[in-house]
Amino acid sequence: MRLEMFDPAPIGVVLTEGPEHRLAYTNEIYRKTFGERPLGRTVREAFPDLAQSGYLDILDRVYATGTAEVLHDVPIDLDFPEPTDEGTRYFSFSFSHATTSDGRQGVLGVIGEVTEQVTGAERIRVLSEERRRALLRYRSLVSAGSQVVWVTGPKGGVTEPSPGWQRVTGQSWPEFRGDGWIDAVHPDDRAPVAEAWHRALTEVPPRFTHTYRLRLATGGYRHFAVEAAPVRDGDTVIEWVGTCTDVEQEWQESRREELLARAAAATADIMRLDEMLAALAGVIVPEIADNCTIYLLPQALHRLPGTALTAERVATAHRDGLPDLPPHREGHLESGSPLARAADGRHPVHAVFPPGSPPADLAPPGSEPWLAHGANSVVLFPVVVDGTTAALVTTSVCGDRTPLGATEIGLLRLLLGRTHTPLRNALEYQRTRQVALALQRSLLTDPPDVPDLGIAVRYRPSTSAAEVGGDWYDAFELRDGATALTIGDVSGHDLPAAVTMSQLRNMLRGLTLDRQEPTGTILRRLDVAVQTLYLECTATCVLARVERPAPGLFQLNYSVAGHPPPLLVAADGTARFLTEARSPLLGLVPRPDHAGATEPLPPGSTLLLYTDGLVERRGEDLTVGLERLRRHASNAVRLPLEAFCDRLLADVLTTVGDDDVAMVAVRVPEVPGDGHEDEARQE
The missing domain is CATH 3.30.450.20 (PAS domain)
Known part of the structure; x- marks a missing residue:
């Protein structure tokens, strides 16, 4: 080798x-x-x-x-x-x-x-084992976790089963896979979430979030928050992994805070109760309901349970696209009607029913429609203040919108709680006004029946019904045969003003009956009493005596303390104001001295005493109102005395007044044979 x-x-x-x-x-x-x-x-x-x-x-x-x-x-x-x-x-x-x-x-x-081959193979084996274990952990986590976990392909479409999704929605894997998940989303949320998801698949942001309602396997819907992220291999998206978390409680809390903030903004700086209720109706619709109508119960204080209910509609709102309810302002609801039951029971009346098919007891036969067409649920909510139902709120939703439930009733309770203080004030005002009006009406007596002298009186409270006035009038016979006439107005528009008015009226009657003194002297004594007993009070007044100096002749002795001047209208329509006996109003000058004057009353003439509510208008000079009264009185003088008073009220008060109006009219007889008396009678 x-x-x-x-x-x-x-x-x-x-x-x-x-x-x-x-x-x-x-x-x-x-x-x-x-x-x-x-x-x-x-x-x-x-x-x-x-x-x-x-x-x-x-x-x-x-x-x-x-x-x-x-x-x-x-x-x-x-x-x-x-x-x-x-x-x-x-x-x-x-x-x-x-x-x-x-x-x-x-x-x-x-x-x-072979080190590289061995370590490479080992690395592959380890990675494979780690991936196998990670997959097992993922599947175990998905099965045991409370969140819904899902996986889609790079272009969407669910690719793996999700036990959590099936547990929440009841959708099986064949129903869930692909784009089947959208069927479990609330119909109103499907288009927005589909658009947002498509945009995410196209733009591939690092994180996708959205909140929508899912249909539960047990029925109804709850809000879920979706979070998802793309899984990348380099620059390539290979899949998306996401979770759905139940956030119903958080969503409701956020909704509640948002509604309260909107209600606070909508009612800021509003003092009038009807305006506040209208603003709240605008918050309730469309966030809570499709329709909202609010009624005030003006007879709440003295109505007996089980009797007919007077309800005044003061606010209404409806969602865009829904028709208005029939217009009405005030109605009488019989005992047993839905609104009357809610008022008497002092608890919400809640009903859910097929769209457009309310139970019979929610729509009594022959009653005016008060539910919107297609309503599927209604809540009649009584606003109870100090044990009294002061207002009623009706809300309903229509069509396939989720019916009203306990959550919406809770939100209504929170929102309408903002009205308790103004409603309490309104009830207190009603109590005060009822006492004041009762006191006032008890003093507005019928005039005396004086031979050869016509006397007519009128009293009309403010048409706005916002205040109780201090106006008064009086007419009575004196021991010397003269007829005393008084008219006045105490400053203020509340119960104390009405009480003071009654005391001054009775005091002036006593002073006038006590002595046969000039009218100016009597007013001076009244003025001293006012400044002694009522330190913060001022008042206007006219005191007059209609006397008969000789048979068939009449004259007027009078004094005016800060009050609009008497109007004298001759039988031929000539009219002028009596201005000779003017002096400051009562309670103003420390050492008062009130003048007096005498004015003959021609045959057939008419004397008119009145309060400033007849002639004063906001933003208008007083002379304009006086001239208006003079002109209308001149035109109406040939009418019988009662008709003369009614005509003046109708003509002069064509504009809604802000104050009460009191009138005393006196007509002396015509000279027999001059023809005016027959002419007046014919008219």
């Missing part, structure tokens, strides 16, 4: 001689791999660190038996001449019996390093 032939071989070659296995030859690759090992030395001497490994025993067997042996992927730990980062290196060995050219016996070894 010529050993030089192995020098250029790409693998290591070694030849040992004799039973001691002395190194006889090594080629360049062998020396480069294992280092320079001296020839002539035994293998055990050259490789002492392999003496205990058992590898060298192979040389003995091959030398003794002549049978070749091969070892594959053998790990060798030596101090190699060229250290690497691999640590243990791997080799494959082939040993066979050999005879040299001079007849010596030995063992020929061929050695090839």
